[in-house]
Amino acid sequence: MTRTQQLLQxxxxxxxxxATGLGAARDLAMRxxxxxxxxxxxxxxxxxxxxxxxxxxxxxxxxxxxxSATECAHxxxxxxxxxxxxxxATGGFFVTTPWDDPDFGDKFMQACHATDVPxxxxxxxxxxxxxxxxxxxxxxxxxxxxxxxxxxxxxxGIARSAREHGAQILNYHxxxxxxxxxxxxxxxxVEDLRTGEIKRIGATWILNAAGAWAGKIAALAGLRVDxxxxxxxxxxxxxxxxxxxxxxxxxxxxxxxxxxxxxVAVIGTTDIAVPDPDVYGIEPDEVTFLMEExxxxxxxxxxxxxxxxxxxxxxxYKQEGVTDDRDLSRAYVLIDxxxxxxxxxxxxxxxxxxxxxxxxxxxxxxxxxxxxxxxTPCRTAEEVxxxxxxxxxxxxxxxxAHVEQHQAFGELICECELVTREQVLDAIAQSGAANLxxxxxxxxxGMGPCQGGxxxxxxxxxxxxxxxxxxxxxxxxYNGHGNGQHQPDASEPxxxxxxxxxxxxxxxxxxxxxxxxxxxxxxxxxDQLIYLDTLGIDLLPDAAGEDPELVTHHxxxxxEYHV
Amino acid sequence: xxxxxxxxxxxxxxxxxxxxLAEAGLRPLLLAKGYGTTYWTGGTIDLLASRxxxxxxxxxxxxxxxxxxxxxxxxxxxxxxIAAAVDRFRTLTKAAGYPYVGGxxxxxxxxxxxxxxxxxxxxxATMAAGDVRLGGEILIAGFHELRDFFPPMAxxxxxxxxxxxxxxxxxxxxxxxxxxxxxxxxALWFEQPNFRQAIGQQLRTLRGTATRIGLPAVLGLRDPxxxxxxxxxxxxxxxxxxxxxxxxxxGMRLMNIFHQAITVAGGRIQIGSEVRxxxxxxxxxxxxxxxxxxxxxxxxxxxxxxxxxxxxxGGISTDFRGTVHETALxxxxxxxxxxxxxFASRFLHTEGHPIFSxxxxxxxxxxxxxxxxxxxxxxxxxxxxxxLAGDPVEDRAVSGLALTTGWHVGTLLATSLPAQLAT
Numbered sequence: 004m005t006r007t008q009q010l011l012q013x014x015x016x017x018x019x020x021x022a023t024g025l026g027a028a029r030d031l032a033m034r035x036x037x038x039x040x041x042x043x044x045x046x047x048x049x050x051x052x053x054x055x056x057x058x059x060x061x062x063x064x065x066x067x068x069x070x071s072a073t074e075c076a077h078x079x080x081x082x083x084x085x086x087x088x089x090x091x092a093t094g095g096f097f098v099t100t101p102w103d104d105p106d107f108g109d110k111f112m113q114a115c116h117a118t119d120v121p122x123x124x125x126x127x128x129x130x131x132x133x134x135x136x137x138x139x140x141x142x143x144x145x146x147x148x149x150x151x152x153x154x155x156x157x158x159x160g161i162a163r164s165a166r167e168h169g170a171q172i173l174n175y176h177x178x179x180x181x182x183x184x185x186x187x188x189x190x191x192x193v194e195d196l197r198t199g200e201i202k203r204i205g206a207t208w209i210l211n212a213a214g215a216w217a218g219k220i221a222a223l224a225g226l227r228v229d230x231x232x233x234x235x236x237x238x239x240x241x242x243x244x245x246x247x248x249x250x251x252x253x254x255x256x257x258x259x260x261x262x263x264x265x266x267v268a269v270i271g272t273t274d275i276a277v278p279d280p281d282v283y284g285i286e287p288d289e290v291t292f293l294m295e296e297x298x299x300x301x302x303x304x305x306x307x308x309x310x311x312x313x314x315x316x317x318x319x320y321k322q323e324g325v326t327d328d329r330d331l332s333r334a335y336v337l338i339d340x341x342x343x344x345x346x347x348x349x350x351x352x353x354x355x356x357x358x359x360x361x362x363x364x365x366x367x368x369x370x371x372x373x374x375x376x377x378x379t380p381c382r383t384a385e386e387v388x389x390x391x392x393x394x395x396x397x398x399x400x401x402x403x404a405h406v407e408q409h410q411a412f413g414e415l416i417c418e419c420e421l422v423t424r425e426q427v428l429d430a431i432a433q434s435g436a437a438n439l440x441x442x443x444x445x446x447x448x449g450m451g452p453c454q455g456g457x458x459x460x461x462x463x464x465x466x467x468x469x470x471x472x473x474x475x476x477x478x479x480x481y482n483g484h485g486n487g488q489h490q491p492d493a494s495e496p497x498x499x500x501x502x503x504x505x506x507x508x509x510x511x512x513x514x515x516x517x518x519x520x521x522x523x524x525x526x527x528x529x530d531q532l533i534y535l536d537t538l539g540i541d542l543l544p545d546a547a548g549e550d551p552e553l554v555t556h557h558x559x560x561x562x563e564y565h566v
Numbered sequence: 567x568x569x570x571x572x573x574x575x576x577x578x579x580x581x582x583x584x585x586x587l588a589e590a591g592l593r594p595l596l597l598a599k600g601y602g603t604t605y606w607t608g609g610t611i612d613l614l615a616s617r618x619x620x621x622x623x624x625x626x627x628x629x630x631x632x633x634x635x636x637x638x639x640x641x642x643x644x645x646x647x648i649a650a651a652v653d654r655f656r657t658l659t660k661a662a663g664y665p666y667v668g669g670x671x672x673x674x675x676x677x678x679x680x681x682x683x684x685x686x687x688x689x690x691a692t693m694a695a696g697d698v699r700l701g702g703e704i705l706i707a708g709f710h711e712l713r714d715f716f717p718p719m720a721x722x723x724x725x726x727x728x729x730x731x732x733x734x735x736x737x738x739x740x741x742x743x744x745x746x747x748x749x750x751x752x753a754l755w756f757e758q759p760n761f762r763q764a765i766g767q768q769l770r771t772l773r774g775t776a777t778r779i780g781l782p783a784v785l786g787l788r789d790p791x792x793x794x795x796x797x798x799x800x801x802x803x804x805x806x807x808x809x810x811x812x813x814x815x816x817g818m819r820l821m822n823i824f825h826q827a828i829t830v831a832g833g834r835i836q837i838g839s840e841v842r843x844x845x846x847x848x849x850x851x852x853x854x855x856x857x858x859x860x861x862x863x864x865x866x867x868x869x870x871x872x873x874x875x876x877x878x879x880g881g882i883s884t885d886f887r888g889t890v891h892e893t894a895l896x897x898x899x900x901x902x903x904x905x906x907x908x909f910a911s912r913f914l915h916t917e918g919h920p921i922f923s924x925x926x927x928x929x930x931x932x933x934x935x936x937x938x939x940x941x942x943x944x945x946x947x948x949x950x951x952x953x954l955a956g957d958p959v960e961d962r963a964v965s966g967l968a969l970t971t972g973w974h975v976g977t978l979l980a981t982s983l984p985a986q987l988a989t
Contacts, residue, residue, distance in 0.1 A: 287905055294886050305886060412746040413711060424713075457714070457811055460680075464716030471718060498722035501680065505914070512913035519909065520884045528878035528922060529606060529812075531959050534913075537608045537809055539682030541914050543723060 009202045013039045013171075015371055016191055016206035018178055018220050020044075021051035022154065022357050024212035025161040025172070026364030026383070032168035033386070034372055034379040039204055040165070041176035041193050045434075045441045047158045048174075049280075050214050051357060052444060053315030055237050055271040056264040057248060058082065058150035059358040060095055062122065063255050065114035071334040072118040075358045079148055082361065086388045087396045089157035093263055095149025095248035096130055098141040100299050103253045108143045111252055115147070122147050136244040136301050149248035151264040153397065154357055155444040160390045167389075175437055176202070181209070181224040181349070188224050188340075188348040197437060208371050211351040214318035215280040221351055226344050228351050232280040233317035235272035236289045238518055241308040241452045243268050243399075244301050251300065258296030265399065265447065266420065267310060270297045280316040285517040309518035310452060320354040335363045337370065416465070417458035419451020427462055431469050439463065439507040449507075454515060454523070456530040459507055460538065467500025501543060508534060569868040570595050571979070572854060574841045574894050575881065577602035578965055579950025579972030580873035581824040582651065585658070586976025587871075588833035595865070596833060597856050599840035601821060603879045603951075608809025609783065609816020611655065611666065611688035613648065613966035614640075615673055617916060623672040624687055639955050639967060642930045643974045645670070651973035652688065662823040663789060665691045677704070677780060679715055679810040681723025681731070687966060690816060692790045695778050695806035703730040705776035705803070707769060710735050711747045714811035715782040734772050739764035752784035753815045756793045766800025773803050783807035784815045787822070839863065841874075844895040844943075851895070851943040869945040869979055872897070872926070872934070873972060876951035876958075882924055890924050892952070897926050897934045897942060900954050918957035925954030931982070932975050949975040 015031050017024045020042025031038040042048060061075035083090055099108055108124070115122035123146050130144040131137055162172045173195075180192040182203070190205040211228070213220045221228040243263040251259035262269045270293050277283040290312055297304035320336045335355030341347045352367045365381045372379070402421040406412060414423040430445040439462055442448050448462055449455030508530075519527055534540045573584045576598035587594035619627035628648065632641040640648060649670055659666050666688045668674050673685035676696040683698055704724065706717040717733030724731035742755060755761045769779055779797075785807055786793040797805045809816060825835060839856040844867075846852055851870055856863045874881030874894050882899065883891050888908075890901035901924035902908055908921035927935045932947040950968040951958060958964045 291886065309886070410745050413713075413744060416713065460811065461713055461716075464719045467719050467722070468716070471722075498681065498719045498726070500719055501723060508913045512909075513911070516909040516911075518886075520886045520888075520905065524884050524921065525877055525880065528876070528959075531913075531922070532603070532606055532878055532964070533811055535959050536612075536962070536964055537678065537811070538680040539678040539684040540680055541916075542678075542682040542684055543680065544727065 009200060010205070011039065011202055012205045013037045014206065014375060015039075015208045015210060016041070016204050017210045017212055018191070019049070019212035019214060019216070020046040020158070020162075020172065020174055021049050021212065021214050022047075022158060022161070022360035023214070023352060023355065023363050024210070025158055025165060026360045027210055027212060027368055028170045028172060029161050029165035029168065029388075030364045030368040030381060030383050031371070032165050032170035033382055034368065034377055035169075036372065036375060036377055038165070038170040039206070040170060040172045041178060041191070041204070042172075042174045043177040043196070045174050045437070045444060046162055046172070047155050047444060049216065050315045050318060051154050051158055053313050054154060054235070054357060055260065055262045055269040056151050056154060057260065057262050057358075058090055058152040059356055060147035060149040061118060061120035062095065062097055062111075062115065062145075062147040062149065063250060063260070065118050065120055066110060067255060068334060069114065069118045071356070071359075072114075072120050074334065074362060075356060076118065076120045076148075078359050078362050079150070081384050082152070082358070083150070083396070085361075085383065085386065086157055086160065088390065089153045089160060089397060091151040091264070091397045091399070093149065093151050093247050095147045095250060096134070096137075097145040097147065097250045097252040098130065098137065098300070099143040099252045100138055101140050101142075102299055103251055105142055107253050108145065111145060115145075120147065134245045134247055134249070136303075137249065138300055138302055143252065145252060149250075151248065151262055152357065153265070157388075159445055160388050163390055164388050178220060178223065181220070183224060183346070186346055188346060207348070207375065209349045210367055210371065211349060212367075214353070215316040217318060217351050217353045219280075221340075221349075224340075224346065224349055226340055226346060226349070228338060228353060229321040230353055231319045231321045232277050232283075233319045234275045234277045234283045234314050235317060236285050236293065236312060236314045237269050237271040238290065238293050238312045239267040239269050239310040240297075240304070241267060241310045244304070244307065249300055258293045261297065261300055266451065270304075274317070277316065283314060283316065285312050285314050287517065290517050308452060308522045309520075310450070310454075310523070311514050312517040313514055318353050318355070335359060337367055339370070416461045417446070417448045417451065419453050419458075420447040420449075422446045422448045422458070424465065427465055428469065431466055439466070439503050440510070442466070449511075452522075452526065454526055454530055455507065455511060456526065456533055459504060460533070463500040463504035463507070466503055467498050470499055501540070505540060508540070569866040571868055571870075572597060572865055573871045573873060573976075574598070574854070575602060575873035575875060575879065575950065576600070576821075576835065576837060577604055577873060577875055577879055577950060578820070578968035579875075579975075580871065581821075581828065582655070582969055582972030583871040583873055583949055583976035583979075584828050584833050584835070585654075585824065585831065586973055587980055588828050588831035590977070590980035591832065592980055593832045593834070596828070596835045597839040597841055597854075597865070598835075598837050599880060601837060603875055604821050605814050605817040606812040606878070607817060607965055608814055609690055609820060610676070610686040610693065610809070611652070611668075611965045611969055612685075612962045613670070613687040613970070615685040615962035616960070618961075625671050628670065635956075637954075639932070639953050639971050642932070643970060647974045648970045650977075651970040654973055655688070655969055658827060659690075659820075659823060662826070663791060664819055664823060665791070667691055667694050675699070677706075677720065677724055677729075677808060679720055679782070679808050681720035681727075683727060685962065690790070690807070692785060692794050692807045693783070693809075695804035696780055696808065698729060700778065700804075702777035703732070703775050705769070705773050705779045706731060706733045706808070707736050707772065707779055708733075708782050709738060709747075709752070711738060712749065712752055712782055712784070713747075714749070715808070720780075720808070732774075732776065736765060736768050736772075749782070749784045749810075749813055749815050750787075750818070752782070753787045753818075756784065756786045757788065759796075762793060762796050763800060766797045769797065769801035769803065773801060776803060778804045778806065780806050780808045783809045787815065787819060790819065841894040844870075846943055849941060849944050851946050854895070867945070869947075870943075871947050871949055871972075871975055871979060872952055873949045873968075874952050876925065877922060879951055881952040884921070890921075892926060895943075895946065897948075898936045899924055900927050916960075918960035922957045922959065923954075926952050927954045931978065932971070947975040947979055
């Protein structure tokens with residue numbers, strides 16, 4: 004591996020490729036400020052890619068966290084305008100079940116009014132007419148403006164827009180160190196995980212937007228940011244048994260929300276403080292608990308098929324004197340290390356919600372811009388993020404409409420999520436995908452009930468053909484005629500797609516075992532029949548050497564699950 | 567209603583059992599929810615290629631297993647029982663014009679669609695030229711339109727294992743473009759002489775120095791051997807099929823052959839009838855209840871073969887509380903205690919995952935046992951993946967176990983229960 008040191012210089016370096024960091028990159032670039040963003044994994048590798056996808060109305064925080072509620076309600080309206088293609092306007096209900104305090108509803112209504120969160124009480128009959136799967140024993144229903152958001156695709160959209168405005172977005176770039184000159188942080192030492200190359204990125208300002216990892220980043224500069232990584236486990240069920248976000252009308256607690264998103268419904272979440280955002284697992288009793296709570300909102304919930312379980316770590320900022328982690332504020336905090344620690348050149352932003360990412364970005368960029376003497380106003384609340392099929396709110400039928408319009412049934416690589424060959428090849432070409440997860444995040448490939456049984460093999464082969472064509476300048480046509488031929492010689496290791504495939508199968512298993520029973524277990528056995536019995540992937544020799552372009556096993560981005 | 571011989575399940579084990587019973591003149595009724603896992607597998611018969619018995623010929627490995635695992639179904643059949651089932655299968659497929667080659671002596675190694683080298687005991691003659699020992703350069707050819715077969719990937723992996731190979735894509739002749747394609751549509755096209763001619767010519771042009779050409783296993787439904795012969799004539803190279811993702815055309819061929827043979831011998835196959843429960847008295851199963859079109863149908867049972875499969879086939883189901891359940895007759899199972907113990911941490915774990923070894927324990931007559939070791943129903947026998955037999959995927963024994971136990975149990979039942987059947 005090459006380890007030459009490359010020097011880059013920029014006005015602002017952002018650490019963290021989640022919603023907040025990307026939002027800040029776009030905002031900075033739109034104001035004409037030179038910006039580089041580094042992310043150790045793929046974009047959304049952290050918490051942005053591991054949440055339930057709720058666009059908050061603010062309802063969940065009206066009592067416990069009123070400031071956060073108001074911010075959510077405000078940003079909710081803005082996001083629907085500036086990024087409609089990533090948002091489904093499902094609406095949301097807060098319902099009082101027989102297990103909830105019936106008087107809580109009145110407090111809830113008052114608090115909504117006090118925090119400017121739009122709300123109206125509707126009759127139980129009306130709610131059941133709209134959502135017949137809901138528990139008929141609910142006694143009160145409050146309607147709010149919750150929605151479902153695609154945090155993966157929106158991140159790619161924000162990143163594209165940021166790039167168009169001149170920002171550099173570097174994924175698979177791991178920050179190994181922050182370099183101080185006296186009382187100022189002046190640069191970061193960054194490793195490109197694909198090439199092993201070390202880069203020194205000098206910056207006038209560094210924004211620590213690493214979320215749950217913000218404490219680890221601050222520590223690199225010898226500073227302290229107390230982030231409590233609050234692990235939340237979620238389960239995606241293979242059915243939209245509701246088309247409205249359903250919340251329990253009570254103080255926020257474990258397993259009290261169901262979010263319909265794309266083809267699934269997600270039940271969340273648990274909240275367990277973990278010592279390290281890179282080391283956590285999903286406990287079987289968390290899963291059992293979530294399933295049983297789901298049954299209270301939707302009778303028969305446990306009979307649906309659980310598709311996958313995952314956990315994300317909330318970036319909760321620990322103030323003094325708070326003991327219960329669920330009581331930590333969901334509001335965000337901007338830490339100016341010059342003021343707090345006497346160390347210039349570094350700002351940290353922690354806490355907050357996906358729903359408030361734009362506001363957080365605006366606030367931190369305002370501070371940086373002022374210090375750089377830039378007076379261009381923020382335009383992210385008005386300027387629409389380009390891209391997507393149409394500038395309208397997303398709806399479930401989009402993919403199907405696309406496939407029907409293009410008569411692309413024969414081009415489907417992932418039948419579950421209706422992803423075509425063209426979409427997979429686009430995702431590969433645009434991102435240079437370093438593993439199949441990158442393609443998954445951009446296209447939803449492999450997120451359906453077959454667990455990637457069919458499409459993983461296909462996507463790995465397409466990736467492999469794309470790579471061969473690129474490296475050997477051989478045209479491998481995919482929708483026409485001709486015979487792209489490249490004759491590999493025996494000195495070459497395994498087909499590169501095979502390593503990709505093997506890694507994906509292994510990594511995905513970790514997320515599946517927690518919810519593997521019933522039809523999912525049966526599906527897993529079918530996938531074993533395909534990959535072991537028919538394809539014999541276990542019989543292939545291990546790759547001769549590591550493929551430097553595949554970022555699959557690097558410790559910096561390996562999350563250890565203990566199932 | 568008169569009592570009947572009932573076979574539950576339409577996979578290889580159920581089909582072999584039904585054939586044995588039909589040929590014994592017992593007019594079995596085969597009930598199944600669907601067509602079974604036959605359509606999911608590649609059509610080879612894998613008897614054993616286990617990591618536990620490495621580096622030895624198949625015959626020796628089977629002998630070792632029989633000694634080392636006396637409760638394994640293979641040990642209960644012994645080599646003679648295995649051989650008898652294999653013989654019957656070979657005569658059946660040969661008579662149907664779809665002969666299998668290979669046997670109990672040693673495994674043949676064939677390339678997979680991923681370019682791995684996979685051992686198997688019996689293979690259709692249409693796959694025989696894939697045998698890696700034949701040497702020479704291999705051309706792997708497929709179609710972009712068939713999304714489950716990628717020649718360059720298979721070829722690259724073969725190359726990495728020092729087998730000269732190239733991967734190419736063929737062009738669909740004019741008039742064959744569709745909005746969608748399936749393995750079955752390709753199989754039907756290969757039965758057309760014009761299509762074969764066009765593809766054979768392309769293969770001839772592309773083959774270069776290759777002496778053998780591997781194609782996806784879609785070379786016709788009714789007369790694949792004829793298709794292979796024809797393509798060999800035109801291309802000038804040996805042709806072989808490589809199984810790929812479901813639905814499996816070789817599986818469809820087998821299903822057709824069995825359907826014909828069982829029906830001719832007096833059996834009946836009723837697909838779409840899921841058996842939901844059984845009723846017994848004094849250690850004898852008297853009735854089973856199947857469901858079709860939301861109605862329950864009651865069958866009076868003389869004797870019964872349970873061939874519903876394992877977790878893949880649907881014979882064993884599980885739930886989120888960790889319960890493991892035999893779905894047709896609610897027979898006792900051996901399974902790991904709790905969900906925590908079901909899985910190893912990696913998908914490709916060499917020891918397999920404990921939950922996939924769940925199965926119905928039986929006596930040496932293949933009759934189901936309860937936890938105290940007593941026979942649950944004296945007139946029920948278990949075959950195939952529902953049996954307690956380790957993890958057949960890890961042992962590379964899925965189809966072999968199904969085929970041999972199915973035949974063995976069918977013949978055993980036909981000879982061992984004359985008294986009940988006379989009534």
